[in-house]
Amino acid sequence: MHRHIIHLHISAFSIAVARVCEPRLRDRPVAVAPPQSERALVMSASSEARKEGVFKGMPIGNAIKLCPDLTVLPPNPGQTEKACKALSSMVARYTPVWEPSRPGHIYLDLTGTERLWGRAKDTGFHLRREIKGHLHLPGTVGVAGNKMVSSIASRIMPAQGVLDVDHGREAPFMAPLKVNMVPGIGRFRKKILLEELNIIRVRELVLLDMGRLKLIFGRQACLIHQRALGIDPTPVYPIPQKPMVSEEITLSQDENDDEKLMGALYRLVEKCSHRLRSRVLFPRKAGILIRYSDQKETRRQLKLPRLSFWDFDLYGPLEELFFKACERRVRVRFIKVWFRDFSYPNGQLSLFHDPSPDAEKKSHVVHALDRIRERYGEEAIKYGRAA
Numbered sequence: 001m002h003r004h005i006i007h008l009h010i011s012a013f014s015i016a017v018a019r020v021c022e023p024r025l026r027d028r029p030v031a032v033a034p035p036q037s038e039r040a041l042v043m044s045a046s047s048e049a050r051k052e053g054v055f056k057g058m059p060i061g062n063a064i065k066l067c068p069d070l071t072v073l074p075p076n077p078g079q080t081e082k083a084c085k086a087l088s089s090m091v092a093r094y095t096p097v098w099e100p101s102r103p104g105h106i107y108l109d110l111t112g113t114e115r116l117w118g119r120a121k122d123t124g125f126h127l128r129r130e131i132k133g134h135l136h137l138p139g140t141v142g143v144a145g146n147k148m149v150s151s152i153a154s155r156i157m158p159a160q161g162v163l164d165v166d167h168g169r170e171a172p173f174m175a176p177l178k179v180n181m182v183p184g185i186g187r188f189r190k191k192i193l194l195e196e197l198n199i200i201r202v203r204e205l206v207l208l209d210m211g212r213l214k215l216i217f218g219r220q221a222c223l224i225h226q227r228a229l230g231i232d233p234t235p236v237y238p239i240p241q242k243p244m245v246s247e248e249i250t251l252s253q254d255e256n257d258d259e260k261l262m263g264a265l266y267r268l269v270e271k272c273s274h275r276l277r278s279r280v281l282f283p284r285k286a287g288i289l290i291r292y293s294d295q296k297e298t299r300r301q302l303k304l305p306r307l308s309f310w311d312f313d314l315y316g317p318l319e320e321l322f323f324k325a326c327e328r329r330v331r332v333r334f335i336k337v338w339f340r341d342f343s344y345p346n347g348q349l350s351l352f353h354d355p356s357p358d359a360e361k362k363s364h365v366v367h368a369l370d371r372i373r374e375r376y377g378e379e380a381i382k383y384g385r386a387a
Contacts, residue, residue: 004113007144008105174229182224245272290326
């Protein structure tokens, strides 16, 4: 059975998302770079900026000299992550076998879905229109029998459209392309091909015998030769779904007050522990993500000292982890807490690891709070520290 692989390509994804939120940025040269330093490197550049000579990895000071009209945006991982989730939920409706390679770039394996969706090319048109209509994100789509060719097709497709490479036409499709389009040919090897062998196009690379290819590419010679012919057996790898319970909060204003931050942290732990109890899950590991006002992030995780789903057992390790992670003197904007690697109850696992009367009293209080919230809502009652 022939494979049908789609590659969705949204160029400069973080900038495309920013333009949805701020239409004034459309058709302007835009770059993303960390703020407050001329030596910071460009993380992403719009097509308008690239036409002016700005490229990813260039010092932002040089970029501004090349393009005085350049609008520089700080990284906004929260905004990008939210857009990625929306894009993923839309893509997942077409096939369970999909793989994000990076933000705004997704492979879909549509093999065997013809009766449901029709031809892969038609599905590509429908997907692109749906993303443009609902998320207002522009994109190109490549359709082919493998991941590599579909990816290249989506990159060379002008403007917003769909390029379909028919089965058996992979080698002719690759032949007129420049050699740097073949994955695995970096700047150094490209220089050798151009300067020493005068090889510019893929069709010329294919004509080289294996001996010469091995001199240039070593052990990768056979792989490069296959890729130049448009051969790529790599499967689409779906994201492994690990069970996780998480909660997050974007603070109403950037905060550096420990008491307020601990209140927010406790609310997150409290919500997570309620969900853990409702599903009778005992996490072995926990983690925390802190995002600062300058959009920089810190992640930490730990192995929990005991199996428990009680607030009073889970909060202490997370509070300690928070202070280890939050070392910068910058206000905090966003906090996320998660629990994973669950142990399920069995006959040998007691719900009360601490048999003391105090622990039993606390558990009764927590159960009472759960019942109140189930009846009157999450905000009906809170601990003082979480108010």
